[in-house]
Amino acid sequence: MSRVIRTMQATDLAAVHALERRTYPRPWSVHLFAQELAGESAITLVCEQDDELSGYLIADMFVDVWHVMNLAVAESCRRCHVASDLMEAYFAITEMHAHRGHTLEVRVSNAAAIELYRSFGFVSTGVRPRYYDDDHEDALIMWRDWEGESA
Ligand SMILES: CC(C)(COP(=O)(O)OP(=O)(O)OC[C@H]1O[C@@H](n2cnc3c(N)ncnc32)[C@H](O)[C@@H]1OP(=O)(O)O)[C@@H](O)C(=O)NCCC(=O)NCCS
Numbered sequence: 001m002s003r004v005i006r007t008m009q010a011t012d013l014a015a016v017h018a019l020e021r022r023t024y025p026r027p028w029s030v031h032l033f034a035q036e037l038a039g040e041s042a043i044t045l046v047c048e049q050d051d052e053l054s055g056y057l058i059a060d061m062f063v064d065v066w067h068v069m070n071l072a073v074a075e076s077c078r079r080c081h082v083a084s085d086l087m088e089a090y091f092a093i094t095e096m097h098a099h100r101g102h103t104l105e106v107r108v109s110n111a112a113a114i115e116l117y118r119s120f121g122f123v124s125t126g127v128r129p130r131y132y133d134d135d136h137e138d139a140l141i142m143w144r145d146w147e148g149e150s151a
Contacts, residue, residue, distance in 0.1 A: 001050060005089040008037055008044035015053040023072040025134045045089055047082045057086040066094050068104040087120050099146050105131060105139035117142050
């Protein structure tokens, strides 16, 4: 099995969007992915496994905080550390330069994702009530400090 984590390309958008639609009840549009891809500050990563797209991660910088905005792994590839590899690649990029930390929102019922983020040092710092449009589920806000040294 070969696994590569690399930057997302425009040619990945169809496969990324297909996985997005299989994963979320309210999927991002292709346009939104394309916008992130074109953005100067965004980090857009995919995991390619045996020439198939098995996952992706999108994050962007807002002021001095990184926001993990989207992360998904194909159902058949879960629990094989695809998300962990994407997160490690993301931290390898982001930890090089000073920033305040990382944040994200996750459904309070999403035990798998919460456990994944905890394993990377995220802690819950609050709740956004009725955050999700489709069913008004609450979002847990998670945070991780920058671990580098300030100048
Ligand atoms: C959450 C998600 C991205 C995890 O991807 P993954 O590639 O399966 O995760 P990993 O294999 O890297 O898991 C790393 C760790 O996270 C935790 N974890 C992952 N899935 C878990 C599950 N189903 N139950 C409990 N813990 C889980 C475990 O601690 C795991 O380590 P371990 O396997 O050594 O015990 C994947 O389940 C997914 O795409 N879910 C649907 C979309 C989603 O919820 N995205 C996040 C939105 S905020």
